[in-house]
């Protein structure tokens with residue numbers, strides 16, 4: 001390995017003076033103008049990680065739901081997972097190194113991680129549709145080649161598709177073919193197999209409107225549509241031909257504003273969904289006959305999926321160890337429904353899919369979703385083999401259930417949450433169960449909730465424990481939250497520093513139903529806390545207009561402020 005060549009080449013990818021970026025929950029993200037040196041350096045790091053793991057490593061150029069002028073990059077580990085935490089630290093170190101220190105930092109990483117310089121390296125690269133992505137992915141390639149690594153550039157891909165390719169390449173073909181055709185064929189074959197068994201007759205229930213956030217999801221859905229066109233009619237909106245990426249549309253917009261995206265024609269009771277900018281998140285929604293908007297988020301997706309899987313296991317007569325993994329942002333109603341009605345164990349991890357993914361790997365079947373719509377289901381290798389064997393051996397109803405389970409295993413992208421794959425899973429389950437979107441929504445009623453961002457001088461003064469549900473510092477904060485929350489029924493609130501933005505997130509939910517015999521009414525509850533030292537104050541106001549009879553809520557913006 002020629003570190004001198006690296007030094008020379010890195011001069012073409014100069015680091016802006018004083019710029020320090022950190023590898024966060026989802027890699028590096030910032031304005032695209034500041035990212036050229038980061039891309040080059042992540043190309044270098046991917047080569048080292050590939051040599052160390054003796055596996056293919058992925059590098060994805062995207063900034064997901066961030067605005068079009070931003071970009072970002074993240075590395076994908078051998079099993080299609082997010083980069084290991086120790087390597088996140090190396091990424092931050094390498095990204096922050098001054099030009100002249102690059103050889104020293106690279107050597108230090110190699111020594112610490114026992115990287116064999118002679119080992120071959122292979123890196124696969126993907127990018128989203130941002131105008132800056134093409135040039136930035138060339139900088140990644142520059143980094144890979146200067147260290148002697150080999151690469152394959154997949155060009156335009158969704159983030160989960162690149163995770164899938166990495167997983168396929170490192171599973172020796174067991175997981176599937178590492179090509180876009182391989183991906184489309186595997187998913188659509190499973191979808192067609194599944195929906196063949198649905199009793200409803202390919203009518204309008206088998207159509208879905210998709211808001212693609214003006215991103216890569218549109219391109220990739222178009223590419224795939226003809227594979228499953230007989231089973232599902234997909235109408236695309238915000239397909240990138242006119243609007244700007246993630247602007248007033250996409251899963252993040254819909255979830256955080258709790259309203260439909262611009263550019264989507266919604267008729268009442270039609271099933272609609274939104275992808276985010278790199279198609280690794282999905283949320284569903286519809287408008288009822290009274291014009292009320294109903295959001296069906298990741299929590300309800302997890303509930304639909306886990307209840308379907310549980311029913312199939314019962315039918316087959318297999319008692320496998322299944323768990324659902326959520327974060328603190330999961331609506332309390334979903335957790336209660338899963339635990340108390342469905343009797344499925346629920347676990348809470350820190351925010352960020354890598355935490356949920358790792359927890360889900362502990363089960364025979366692990367279903368994980370963040371409330372914002374990022375998630376999938378994981379099946380242990382032993383379970384996969386067993387179910388596929390049972391699908392061959394069993395007869396009648398048991399055999400039918402085993403075949404369905406075998407197909408749905410293939411329909412999930414087990415490398416990571418994938419909007420396309422999740423959409424097909426959901427559409428298949430709804431068709432098989434004969435459920436309308438309203439019936440799905442009515443499984444449980446979300447507790448009214450609010451989430452807001454607060455800008456503070458230094459978000460690190462807040463530290464948390466217990467899967468981020470309790471604050472450790474500043475002193476007195478948690479006690480004050482406890483005092484406040486215990487005044488309200490089913491109330492829960494927490495604060496945590498964001499891992500992706502320079503802000504603190506505040507979340508609160510409560511059962512603020514009004515006396516329903518009187519119909520529509522305003523209700524508000526205010527959480528207002530000040531610590532003993534008086535230097536920390538949060539005020540959250542939730543106002544809901546609830547018409548309990550139809551189980552619908554409209555929340556109006558809450559106000560909140562927090563001073564540190």
Ligand SMILES: CC(=O)N[C@H]1[C@@H](OP(=O)(O)O)O[C@H](CO)[C@@H](O)[C@@H]1O
Nearest residue numbers: 025026352353370372498499500501
């Ligand atoms: C409350 C929330 O939605 N947080 C998001 C957000 O993380 P923060 O650490 O909260 O900024 O971005 C992550 C990466 O995209 C995503 O995994 C996570 O769910």
Ligand SMILES: [Mg+2]
Nearest residue numbers: 064276278280
């Ligand atoms: Mg995303």
